[in-house]
Amino acid sequence: MLDGVTADQTPDQTPWWTSAVVYQIYPRSFADSNGDGVGDLNGITARLDHLARLGVDVVWLSPVYASPQADNGYDISDYQAIDPVFGTLDDFDRLLSELHARGMKLIMDLVVNHTSDEHPWFVESRSSKDNPKRDWYWWRPPRDGFRPGEPGAEPTNWESFFSGPTWTLDETTGEYYLHLFDRKQPDLNWENPEVRHAVYDMMRWWLDRGVDGFRMDVINVIAKDPDLPDGALTGTSGLGNGYPHYGTRPRVHDFLQEMHREVFAGRDGEYLTVGEMPGVTWEQARLFTDPARHEVDMVFQFEHVSLDHGPGGKFDPKPLDLRDLKASLGRWQTALRDVGWNSLYWNNHDQARVVSRFGDDRTYWRESATALATVLHLHRGTPYVYQGEELGMTNAGFTDLADLRDVESLNHYRHAVAAGTPPEVVLDGIHRMGRDNARTPVQWDASPQAGFTTGTPWIAVNPNHTWLNAQAQYDDPKSVFNHYRRLVELRHTLPVVALxxxxxxxxxxxxxxxxxxxxxxxxxxxxxxxxxxxxxxxxxxxxxxxxxxxxxxxxxxxxxxxxxxxxxxxxxxxx
CATH class of the missing domain: 2.60.40.1180 (Golgi alpha-mannosidase II)
Known part of the structure; x- marks a missing residue:
């Protein structure tokens, strides 16, 4: 992490990441080296020439830590171990070395709002009310007047990001624990300094190993209002919006500044820190990315990827009005012009494929994929390319519940159908906006399973891989891949693009x-x-x-x- 960007800097004074392009790898779906159907670290290493040909500068690696995989690795049971499905620490070190040898950096996914419920910290915390780690997580008794497990006994009425209440009863102690996401993802209590310093120790361990920074998962929700008040009722779920009580609370700035002092200050090296921040405003982003405040280099904001959400939310999509998109992206460009920095993205592991969402993945597939890329990449900010985006990969077209793997989509289906929404309506929303669209295997060639694996993939390969694949695009000067390659080159060679x-x-x-x-x-x-x-x-x-x-x-x-x-x-x- 370096000093950030201000308006009066010349190109030779600005951080390296102003002219860099980041490539996100979702390891389960990138490349499988051993035929078990799940992507792994050695598979990534074997495909690094693809990234070198594209010209990207940084790889952001989604979680490869030990995990029960309730949320595909975003539920971590050991922050300093590699999950066997992905390989070993030796495999990780080899990947890191090969990236560095090609002049690329590696940033890890830092998931510290929550752990897995199988993490030793939580196992201890739930063992008894007087365990020394009890206060490492958010525990509360049932609401006054209710017995444990009764409807309405949850300590607050907050609704989870993954549908349903944010509280689950633990039978051992008769108390509830907080989880903003899945019940297997209990939230850490960042008010406890022991928690914070355990996280900082872990971060230093990875930096000492040679990684080049962190993408920080939902980092703006780590600071909760300790009173945990009820939220305003939303929709028809009977649950409340807790976001005002945990989203971008003032304490989060204290925590990030402390993290900088404890982890990055005085350390040699050129690091990158980006905070994923659902609900963040441009006013708040200026504070987070102001170099004088020493928090993060840039944030992921969600305003522009929420513009096609209908009255019922993400799974009730509406057509995008381009004027709204221009107003949103333009507002962020203006707001962070003189201080701070933008991150630029269409896709990631949580978003449906942009060519299917905002483009035309049928009649004008190539044209719309390249037009959308052109518009995004030449804004002021650091572009992020999500695996397969550089090929124009499309939504998967899942129509059967049995084909889905994503916990968010499955939970949404269960809760929405139980609330009376027709199953076909729910499935249509998932078909268009579900996260599994981004998680089908990368399409390397036209062979069976798209060259991703020699086995049975953990999630089905998109049938269009027979014509939409990397091998078919490398030598085609008009391909989506080569258009992305030229966009990356423009950022590297024209200072006007970066600054x-x-x-x-x-x-x-x-x-x-x-x-x-x-x-x-x-x-x-x-x-x-x-x-x-x-x-x-x-x-x-x-x-x-x-x-x-x-x-x-x-x-x-x-x-x-x-x-x-x-x-x-x-x-x-x-x-």
């Missing part, structure tokens, strides 16, 4: 996304039609060199630009 000022153009146009970047006399224009019909607009811009296009020839006459379906161009003008 240029940002100005949104055509803010009210319903289909064209256009913006300008400017630095030291160099101007860069990004213009893209994000719909399936031809669009035109008045656009006053000087003659310039076209440095990247995804389709067709640039049509610009008398100050009017015309773009075909999902057509995108990048132009540079030097004064």
């Amino acid at each position: 240029g000022d940002f100005h949104m153009l055509l803010a009210d146009h319903p289909h064209i996304y256009a913006y300008q970047r400017e630095l030291d006399g160099t101007r860069l224009l990004v213009v893209a039609n994000l719909c399936g019909s031809e669009q035109s607009a008045e656009l006053d811009w000087p003659e310039a060199e076209v440095v990247l296009s995804n389709t067709g020839e640039l049509r610009w006459e008398d100050g009017k630009i015309t773009l075909g379906p999902w057509e995108a161009h990048v132009l540079v003008h030097d004064q």
